[in-house]
Amino acid sequence: MNLRPEEWAALVLSLKVATVAVIAALPLALWVAWLLARREFRGKAWLSALVHLPLVLPPVVTGYLLLLTFGRSGALGGALESLGIVLAFRWTGAALAAAIMGFPLMVRAMRLAFEAVDPRLEEAAATLGAGRGAVFFLVTLPLVAPGVLAGMVLGFAKAIGEFGATITFVANIPGQTQTLPSAIYAFLQVPGGEGSAIRLVVLATAVAVAAVLVSEWLARRVAARIGR
Amino acid sequence: MSLVVEMAHAFDGFDLDLALEAGPGVTAVFGPSGAGKTTLIKAVAGLLSVDKGRVVLRDRVLFDSAAGVDVPVPARRVGYVFQDARLFPHMSVAQNIRFGMRFAPSPPGRGEEARVIAMLGLDALLERRPGGLSGGEAQRVALARALLSSPEILLMDEPLAALDAPRKEDILPYLEELRDSTPLPILYVSHQLSEVARLADALVILKAGRVAVQGRVEDVLSNPAALPFVGVREAGAVLPATVAEHEADGLTRLRLSGGDLLLPTVAAEVGSPMKIRVLASDILISLERPLGLSSRNVLPVTIRSLHRGSGPGVAVQLACGDDLLLARITARATDELDLRPGLACFAVLKATAVPRGSIGSARKV
Numbered sequence: 001m002n003l004r005p006e007e008w009a010a011l012v013l014s015l016k017v018a019t020v021a022v023i024a025a026l027p028l029a030l031w032v033a034w035l036l037a038r039r040e041f042r043g044k045a046w047l048s049a050l051v052h053l054p055l056v057l058p059p060v061v062t063g064y065l066l067l068l069t070f071g072r073s074g075a076l077g078g079a080l081e082s083l084g085i086v087l088a089f090r091w092t093g094a095a096l097a098a099a100i101m102g103f104p105l106m107v108r109a110m111r112l113a114f115e116a117v118d119p120r121l122e123e124a125a126a127t128l129g130a131g132r133g134a135v136f137f138l139v140t141l142p143l144v145a146p147g148v149l150a151g152m153v154l155g156f157a158k159a160i161g162e163f164g165a166t167i168t169f170v171a172n173i174p175g176q177t178q179t180l181p182s183a184i185y186a187f188l189q190v191p192g193g194e195g196s197a198i199r200l201v202v203l204a205t206a207v208a209v210a211a212v213l214v215s216e217w218l219a220r221r222v223a224a225r226i227g228r
Numbered sequence: 229m230s231l232v233v234e235m236a237h238a239f240d241g242f243d244l245d246l247a248l249e250a251g252p253g254v255t256a257v258f259g260p261s262g263a264g265k266t267t268l269i270k271a272v273a274g275l276l277s278v279d280k281g282r283v284v285l286r287d288r289v290l291f292d293s294a295a296g297v298d299v300p301v302p303a304r305r306v307g308y309v310f311q312d313a314r315l316f317p318h319m320s321v322a323q324n325i326r327f328g329m330r331f332a333p334s335p336p337g338r339g340e341e342a343r344v345i346a347m348l349g350l351d352a353l354l355e356r357r358p359g360g361l362s363g364g365e366a367q368r369v370a371l372a373r374a375l376l377s378s379p380e381i382l383l384m385d386e387p388l389a390a391l392d393a394p395r396k397e398d399i400l401p402y403l404e405e406l407r408d409s410t411p412l413p414i415l416y417v418s419h420q421l422s423e424v425a426r427l428a429d430a431l432v433i434l435k436a437g438r439v440a441v442q443g444r445v446e447d448v449l450s451n452p453a454a455l456p457f458v459g460v461r462e463a464g465a466v467l468p469a470t471v472a473e474h475e476a477d478g479l480t481r482l483r484l485s486g487g488d489l490l491l492p493t494v495a496a497e498v499g500s501p502m503k504i505r506v507l508a509s510d511i512l513i514s515l516e517r518p519l520g521l522s523s524r525n526v527l528p529v530t531i532r533s534l535h536r537g538s539g540p541g542v543a544v545q546l547a548c549g550d551d552l553l554l555a556r557i558t559a560r561a562t563d564e565l566d567l568r569p570g571l572a573c574f575a576v577l578k579a580t581a582v583p584r585g586s587i588g589s590a591r592k593v
Contacts, residue, residue, distance in 0.1 A: 129331030
């Protein structure tokens with residue numbers, strides 16, 4: 001399949017945006033998932049609602065809120081720009097939008113994984129002299145690894161497919177913010193663009209299938225390693 | 229004292245208020261479910277915070293509600309063996325065993341590690357995963373893991389409760405070996421008197437959140453007043469014995485301080501010190517040396533005390549040489565035979581009345 005340069009650009013950008021989005025969101029997603037699974041605190045229901053908001057809001061609304069917040073004249077956008085960080089209409093903004101849209105899926109999967117870890121194992125580790133950090137990294141994290149991987153794959157797939165919030169927040173600039181879905185949409189708007197659109201549809205499908213296969217393979221390896 | 233515990237704690241509809249001391253050796257904490265055994269051991273480990281109290285291990289204060297001291301669990305250095313082994317499923321047996329070593333202030337060396345592995349028979353299991361171990365194997369691994377974290381006390385919370393009877397028999401000799409080889413004090417929680425009788429040096433009986441009786445295991449188990457807390461079916465004295473001879477007909481002659489007992493083959497070498505538990509309900513009392521009786525086990529004894537319960541039974545403490553036996557007979561027999569303290573009589577025991585599980589090796593002196 002011979003790809004035209006702008007098609008290549010869309011594929012590469014999508015992979016970059018999705019990868020950065022998942023990696024950047026991972027620490028926060030882990031922490032929030034752990035909080036929701038293991039801690040009781042005031043406002044837990046509100047935190048849970050906030051995390052799930054991108055799942056239920058129309059993506060265009062999320063994108064517009066991002067623009068209001070992180071746009072050049074937005075609440076945080078101005079401050080970030082003075083630090084040299086510009087998000088609106090840049091690929092970094094696409095990554096932020098993808099991270100926020102994928103966040104609820106990542107947190108859900110990881111929260112379930114934390115809830116499945118037997119706290120009595122952590123108790124046992126503590127009696128053997130392990131402090132909180134050691135318990136987390138030596139016992140909890142290896143046991144939640146399959147759930148973390150599943151959450152990352154879900155987040156990655158969501159990031160690849162994210163359209164509404166992305167196009168609202170960072171528009172559809174070829175080579176800069178045009179991800180696979182934006183590119184497919186753009187090609188379908190111009191006469192004679194169907195060929196490009198079809199090629200990108202095939203690519204998007206291939207990326208999705210590959211992600212699922214890789215995650216299955218990883219999950220099997222992890223499961224074998226932790227003896228389940 | 230190695231361990232001093234005082235604690236008061238209120239639960240919903242149940243309160244706990246107890247004080248106990250544990251010396252070196254094995255201190256068993258015995259009692260029915262809900263008596264407070266698990267609360268006690270968890271409070272020593274720091275896994276549960278009690279309302280009021282003090283826990284002092286050797287000279288270290290682990291908990292003192294009055295002084296606001298509550299040492300965190302990892303810093304308490306207690307080797308906790310849970311009822312459900314709690315091995316880490318993502319690690320091999322060897323990794324499990326070594327888990328606590330990295331946190332120990334003075335980690336055990338290679339030699340100590342090898343000794344523990346050999347003592348618990350774990351050589352062949354080291355590369356295995358916990359998922360593939362039997363209950364008894366898992367419990368031995370958990371024990372090795374606790375020992376090698378260089379603790380200052382071993383806390384064993386019903387370590388055999390999840391095992392079936394044959395597995396228990398398999399693991400008890402390892403525990404006897406541990407008891408004889410470790411300098412660590414051991415707090416051993418159990419609701420199985422047979423285990424307690426075999427392993428413990430001292431016994432604390434809990435009842436509804438209070439200490440009902442405590443003392444040397446031989447004293448408590450031969451104390452007629454303790455019988456209600458032990459349970460009439462389980463009551464029975466523990467006495468030291470030495471293997472004197474394996475006889476040709478398959479019986480083993482055990483020497484007690486007050487006479488000999490003939491029991492079905494005991495798997496121990498001649499001269500081995502043993503500990504046998506004789507159930508109170510398996511002893512008959514005869515005023516004269518019985519003739520024409522099938523039992524070969526007749527011991528001359530003297531009645532020390534009698535304890536009438538609320539039912540038809542009477543608990544009788546008998547002195548046999550330097551040791552004490554406990555018998556449970558009916559009040560009617562007591563009256564008709566006119567049994568009273570100081571009376572010399574004979575205790576009769578059927579050879580098969582002492583099951584294999586009631587005979588264990590004694591601490592080698």
